[in-house]
Amino acid sequence: MSEQSTLTRANLKTPKAAAIAGILFSVLLLGVLWLLRISVPDDPREPGAWLKSASHTVALAINLVPFAGIAFLWFIGVLRDRLGASEDKFFATVFFGSGLLFLGMLFAAAAVAGALIISFETAPAQVIESPTFHFARAAAYSMMNVYTIKMAGVFMVTTSTIAIYTGFAPRWIAILGYFLALLLLCGSYYLSWSFVVFPFWVLVMSIYIFFNDAGAKSAPERSGVSDAS
Numbered sequence: 001m002s003e004q005s006t007l008t009r010a011n012l013k014t015p016k017a018a019a020i021a022g023i024l025f026s027v028l029l030l031g032v033l034w035l036l037r038i039s040v041p042d043d044p045r046e047p048g049a050w051l052k053s054a055s056h057t058v059a060l061a062i063n064l065v066p067f068a069g070i071a072f073l074w075f076i077g078v079l080r081d082r083l084g085a086s087e088d089k090f091f092a093t094v095f096f097g098s099g100l101l102f103l104g105m106l107f108a109a110a111a112v113a114g115a116l117i118i119s120f121e122t123a124p125a126q127v128i129e130s131p132t133f134h135f136a137r138a139a140a141y142s143m144m145n146v147y148t149i150k151m152a153g154v155f156m157v158t159t160s161t162i163a164i165y166t167g168f169a170p171r172w173i174a175i176l177g178y179f180l181a182l183l184l185l186c187g188s189y190y191l192s193w194s195f196v197v198f199p200f201w202v203l204v205m206s207i208y209i210f211f212n213d214a215g216a217k218s219a220p221e222r223s224g225v226s227d228a229s
Helices: 003-012 015-037 055-086 089-122 124-129 131-166 171-187 194-228
Strands: none
Touching: 015 055, 015 194, 055 089, 055 131, 089 124, 089 131, 124 131, 131 171, 131 194, 171 194
């Protein structure tokens, strides 16, 4: 393996790579949730007025979902690579599995919403009045607010546990993750748009990793300067 490829591999494994991916995922998903929040009513039994007034805004949110998913996959991959041999097989399975299921449900809900918009553009009156619209609307709501949000909670629990055992993130972030995961697992049905706490928590962790890595790199540099003097 050449020296250049070795350096590239090392850069891909740095904590900063995971931090940037996590920040990008958080910003994109928060943007998606905000666009949906201002466009689509909470009630899945609503008559679909948003298809007439805010379909372009929802379409923008749906088109941002794949980019958020790519950033999240990168975030998971870099974290797993950094853990290496210290990664427990049990927690690694739940960590990786819950992350993939989260993305699968997120993509499925976005695909159903996208299908509704395309169908409405083809035949507006027929779509609004058809039972298929109400089924698709309820399916997207259930996937997003039941399955996706629960997988996000499981991901937070396992990531927090791994953080405590390996120390790649401080204990206070892990404890915050437990608390917010409990909120998602048990209280999401009663708290509208509680899903926002997941990208917020990933953002907090990513910002910590980013600046902690920068501080860890600057310390040896300062030490080298003092040794030289």
